Amino acid sequence: MIKTLGTEDTLENAGLSAEEQQLFSNARPRAYEPYPIKAVEDFANWARANSLWILAFGTGCGAIELRPLMTARFDANRFGVAGRPTPRQSSVFVIGGYASVKTLKRIIRSYEQMQGPKFVIALGICPVNGGMYFDSYNTVNRFDQYLPVDLYITGCMPRPEVLVAGIMELQKKIKAGRCDGANRYVENFDWYKANQKKVIKNWDMPDYNW
Amino acid sequence: MILEWLGKVGNFSLTMLIVTLYGLLVGAFIERVIAKVQGRIGIPYSQPFINILKNFFKRTAVSHGYMFYLGPVFRIAGGIGTLAFIPVIYGSEMFSNFSMAGDLFLVIYFMFFGQLGMALGAGESGHPYSAIGIARGLSQMTAYEVPFALAVIAIVIQYDTLSITEIVAAQQGGWQHWTLFTNWVATLAAMLAFLGMTGYSPFDIFLAPQEIPIGPPTEFHSAYLSLLQTNRALFGATKLILFMNLFFGGATGWIELMIKTLLIYMVAIVVGVAFPRFRVDQGIRFFFKIPTLIGIMSIIYVQLVLIS
Numbered sequence: 001m002i003k004t005l006g007t008e009d010t011l012e013n014a015g016l017s018a019e020e021q022q023l024f025s026n027a028r029p030r031a032y033e034p035y036p037i038k039a040v041e042d043f044a045n046w047a048r049a050n051s052l053w054i055l056a057f058g059t060g061c062g063a064i065e066l067r068p069l070m071t072a073r074f075d076a077n078r079f080g081v082a083g084r085p086t087p088r089q090s091s092v093f094v095i096g097g098y099a100s101v102k103t104l105k106r107i108i109r110s111y112e113q114m115q116g117p118k119f120v121i122a123l124g125i126c127p128v129n130g131g132m133y134f135d136s137y138n139t140v141n142r143f144d145q146y147l148p149v150d151l152y153i154t155g156c157m158p159r160p161e162v163l164v165a166g167i168m169e170l171q172k173k174i175k176a177g178r179c180d181g182a183n184r185y186v187e188n189f190d191w192y193k194a195n196q197k198k199v200i201k202n203w204d205m206p207d208y209n210w
Numbered sequence: 211m212i213l214e215w216l217g218k219v220g221n222f223s224l225t226m227l228i229v230t231l232y233g234l235l236v237g238a239f240i241e242r243v244i245a246k247v248q249g250r251i252g253i254p255y256s257q258p259f260i261n262i263l264k265n266f267f268k269r270t271a272v273s274h275g276y277m278f279y280l281g282p283v284f285r286i287a288g289g290i291g292t293l294a295f296i297p298v299i300y301g302s303e304m305f306s307n308f309s310m311a312g313d314l315f316l317v318i319y320f321m322f323f324g325q326l327g328m329a330l331g332a333g334e335s336g337h338p339y340s341a342i343g344i345a346r347g348l349s350q351m352t353a354y355e356v357p358f359a360l361a362v363i364a365i366v367i368q369y370d371t372l373s374i375t376e377i378v379a380a381q382q383g384g385w386q387h388w389t390l391f392t393n394w395v396a397t398l399a400a401m402l403a404f405l406g407m408t409g410y411s412p413f414d415i416f417l418a419p420q421e422i423p424i425g426p427p428t429e430f431h432s433a434y435l436s437l438l439q440t441n442r443a444l445f446g447a448t449k450l451i452l453f454m455n456l457f458f459g460g461a462t463g464w465i466e467l468m469i470k471t472l473l474i475y476m477v478a479i480v481v482g483v484a485f486p487r488f489r490v491d492q493g494i495r496f497f498f499k500i501p502t503l504i505g506i507m508s509i510i511y512v513q514l515v516l517i518s
Contacts, residue, residue: 032269044267047263047267048264051257051261051264072248072250075245075250075251075252077241077245077250080253080257085424086424088272088431089265089424089431089435115269115272116269116270117269210272
């Protein structure tokens with residue numbers, strides 16, 4: 001059942017045809033306050049930090065560094081890290097290196113389908129400044145203009161040890177309550193959306209993929 | 211009357227809590243065993259608890275309609291209903307739950323009920339991979355229910371009762387009275403069906419995380435998923451207790467229950483870590499061939515050898 005809301009808090013969904021607009025929700029995402037009691041929020045953050053489910057979506061060459069994480073040598077299961085095949089259930093999105101415009105569209109779709117609080121790790125130098133693809137015609141240079149990033153792990157390519165260290169750093173940040181990328185995305189939604197639409201020419205999906 | 215009934219509900223709630231906690235711990239233990247086989251350390255024992263808490267504390271949840279809400283509810287109703295009619299500890303008034311004459315029928319019905327509820331809920335989510343996972347899961351379930359039902363019919367004829375308590379009572383007085391030793395044919399058929407029931411390799415095609423993202427629960431997230439995870443632990447432990455009661459002489463205390471159920475579970479794990487995955491058609495063919503034949507043989511065995 002699709003809920004169609006009033007005009008004040010809805011999205012245009014201009015990229016869709018009139019027929020398709022009936023099929024997608026036009027609700028605007030909203031930011032979420034932490035729990036009013038600090039102890040509850042800290043406990044929730046502890047649980048979130050110790051159960052990081054990584055979306056199994058290899059978005060660039062760095063995806064190859066994600067595979068050894070689960071093997072006997074690195075065994076990220078020890079830290080509560082697990083792979084999850086569906087964005088609905090995962091909480092961490094690892095951007096594995098360069099994001100081409102074509103992939104960016106899929107990254108946005110997957111990111112918006114993840115349930116908050118959700119965290120983004122940018123792996124490698126490419127999401128920071130473009131890296132070796134800085135003058136490529138189809139690669140975005142600064143990734144944080146398109147989606148909020150919680151943690152950068154630079155290098156080309158960073159080895160899995162560095163990724164494990166980064167995940168532990170992310171856990172520290174989550175426990176301290178400093179990872180609110182999902183809220184930042186919603187608060188600056190129009191700015192992010194304008195940036196995304198500037199590079200993605202064939203925008204044929206809803207403005208927010210519920 | 212009301213007080214007595216309330217006491218029973220209280221006792222059942224306590225049983226449910228213990229069984230759920232035990233199911234979660236066993237889940238973590240099994241994960242660690244599998245990790246050791248693969249040369250890893252594996253998850254900490256607290257991991258299943260943290261996962262459930264994390265999913266519960268998610269800030270957002272998307273709905274796909276009424277049936278989507280009801281799917282996990284039906285699933286956990288199936289798990290609780292199955293446990294409600296199984297006597298957990300033999301000879302204990304407190305942990306015998308709502309066991310009564312003919313509870314074996316109800317239990318087998320309830321085991322099916324949760325799966326059907328889940329099928330409805332996952333169907334409502336509209337995800338094509340959910341539909342594929344359900345089609346595979348239900349067809350595999352239909353296949354392994356055949357040898358299991360035949361084995362159950364065999365022991366019902368053997369003990370001439372439909373009450374689980376009486377079946378356990380008939381097996382008391384030493385290990386040589388267990389169904390495992392008095393009617394090993396039925397036990398063999400049921401244990402082969404058990405491999406399909408637990409959903410480990412080689413019969414884990416319906417969950418297939420890489421090919422069809424996690425199967426039926428693809429779209430379930432946040433609190434829905436934590437409900438499903440709780441049920442997975444509860445229902446898994448309940449099935450182990452049912453098998454222990456029917457084939458391995460039941461238990462007279464919690465320690466005996468834990469040792470026996472863990473050993474029963476290890477059968478599925480030993481097979482699971484050693485064998486690769488069956489395709490769904492191979493799995494169904496397997497269940498309809500050897501285990502079904504063994505199941506039919508168990509009834510003949512009971513009729514010709516044990517009764518006459």
